[in-house]
Amino acid sequence: MVPLTGNTGTGHDGTGRSDGTARASGAARTVRRPAPLHRRVRLRLTRSPAFRTLGPFVPVVALWWALAESGLFPQSFFVGPDRVVLEFLDLIRKGVLPGYLGDSLERLAYGVGFGLLIGLPMGFLTAMFWRLRKAVWPILLFFQAIADIAWLPIVIVWFGFSLTAVTFVIVYTIVFPLMLSVVAGVEQVPKELIRAARSLGAGRVRVFFEVILPGALPSVATGVRTGLGYGWRALVAAEIIVGTSGIGFMMFDARRVGDVSQVFLGMVVLGVLWYMLDALVLAPFERATVERWGMVRSMEGDG
């Protein structure tokens, strides 16, 4: 049970595990030679998650900068990170960016909130009753097939250029992938687990809450991720098209007047925001559940 492959090189946190030292001492003489300082520092660095996720961006930003400075592209098409940072500070000072950011996040929050509220129960209902599923499935596939953005025109006809229109599209875009993932998740719950619970005295309701719900979680988590990814895109598209405020609007407005640095800034902001959403909300949730339980997460496609 004791893991045999510890940290072989660093020697930093291997502070005398008392059991097994006698057994390991023979091997330790040959393996445990303190590593030279530079290697220890390097290992320390390359193992920290922050370095591993943020490190690769350093050369990329440097390359971007060099490309911009080289004058290969005209300034009206392509600007370096320095200009984007200046633009960022300027828009913060004017209060434009925080305002737009707030608007975008508020729309996303509404859309995601309602999307989860509708998608999760409907998904589980569809998954639990196979007759219902058989009848609803083609309709689900068809609505999933009508790309969410295609709803925008009719939604504008219904609700005008409003928050409701944007929210509708985001909700729509989240509900269907979520429902499909929930159904897949419920199908993935091993039959043996349900049988085990039943033979330990669990009724149908308890089987649902104690087995099916947590068992479907990996797939549901993937579904939420996918749904958020789609919702995110739908938000940007809706803001470009409906366009009164928000990051998407800001970018397209800037494009109309030819302000490239603001377009670049918008893209960077969108990317960073998604990363933060992922790092601060989705990943911790998955660490606390799926990974802690040692369940394999179903394959994910996006960030």
Place this chain on the structure above:
Amino acid sequence: MTHGPTRGLGRAARPGTAAPRRGRAGDRVAGLLWFVLPLLALVGVWAAAVGVTGVPKRVFPQVTDVAAALWDMAVSGELVRHLSASLYRVLTGGVIAIATALPFGIALGASRILSAFFSPLLRFSVALAGIAWIPIATLWLGYGDGAVIFIVWNAMFFALAYNTMLGVRSIPEELLRSARSLGAGPWRMFWEVLLPGALPSIVSGLRIGLGYGWRGLVAAEIIATSAGLGYALFLAQTSFSTDVIIASMVIIGVLWLLMDRLLLAPLERSTVERWGMTGGGR
């Protein structure tokens, strides 16, 4: 030991068609019926709802209005014009994306260092891909085909490259070693081991990428062109022709289902499922 998913969504996604019983005509007809009947029922509910409530056409059209709009589009040649414009763009973008993303993803996946380095970059790019590039794409390439094809390519490229990389990383080390010890050179490794080994992941990347690409296409057409299904939608919206809007939406939906059925599903069936590998994602 781990109670992980053993079946991918790819297969689970089509219970309506009762897949494994091959060659039995009755089952196929039943499967088709189970697919068509719910949709027909939906149309029935739609017709009844509009008939009973009497909502004005300006808000929601009757089934017959939409059918008439479809007919008009077909007769006037508009349908062909928009369809061909959209299909041309999505196919061009898609083909370029596959041709660029597969070699890139496999090259990354074959090296531990490269994949560790590019993993966060690709995840970042996947999150951004597609629609967020519309402003910059139209700035660089102007309004028109170029910008839309760029968006489709961009939307697909990152998801496809990322999934391909993951797929290659997930090939068991034993398989690589055995291929090498059987004398496979780099070229052979690519075609005979890395590509097929990564295929389940590639197919799911293709699904996700095509989904992003399709959405990107519609959005880009609304914003940046004067032909295509997205443009038809947008044009109809400015004149409040709900019948044309709904008709275009139906075409978009049907087209996607056809692409899924005629391109992705057969690919999956003839490779991943045939080999008994599980597909992931959707």
Place this chain on the structure above:
Amino acid sequence: MTALVIENLEKVYTDTYTGDEVVAIGDVSFGVEQGEFVSVLGPSGCGKTTVLNTVAGFVRPTSGTVSVDGREVGAPGPDRGVVFQGHALFPWKTVLGNVVFGLRMKGVKRREREERGREYLELVGLAGFENRYPHELSGGMRQRLGVARVLANEPAVMLMDEPFASIDAQTRRRLQEDLTRIFEERRPTVFFVTHDIDEAVFLSDRVVVLSQRPSTVQEIVTVDLPRPRSWRTAVDDPGFRETVARINGLLAVDADRGQESGDRGPGDDGGGTDAG
């Protein structure tokens, strides 16, 4: 008193691929006394797991009855706890959470159920692992947990479906000895399915030998091995070796007779027996 009675069990199902009717269980009848350890043994694909699944209530028999403590059973219930080959532990519950699951379903108060849970963990040698998650345990420990989870629920019969089949040979021996010890200490009623002859003889009071599909009871062999049992003494015991040889003979004759009669047994690998 007879704890479990199986009478004229028959199971026919339709093959999903060919549409043919397959008789999995022909006619099986036998009983398990209270506090008795009975193994069901048979060639792979003979439907022994189907018998267990029918007793557990996972599968409906085509005809025949299963009764526990005099009551006929249908759906799965807490009177028949099952230990699965694949453990079937809840990955999202801790070791303690898994053990007390059944008690929680019964509505036993938290303090009492945790006390009893700990007692059973102690019994199977898992004390100190209460707050681990199943994926952190080794295969052998997982199956100990599977046993503790069922015993804590105090079922009328404990059903065990090839519980040690996917565990390495060394660990399997130890688990078998531990199971014997627990059985001798607590005297639960056990219905044990296996394809390993040594295992069946070592553990059981009686061994039900099934024939090839469609399975019928070929013979019920009584094992005369004194308890407490251990592998060290058993392998040298002439009675043990004789019983093993006898069952081996029964299965070999049957195999010659029914060659190729149907080998698509769900969940049975044709691994056969090891050690000997």
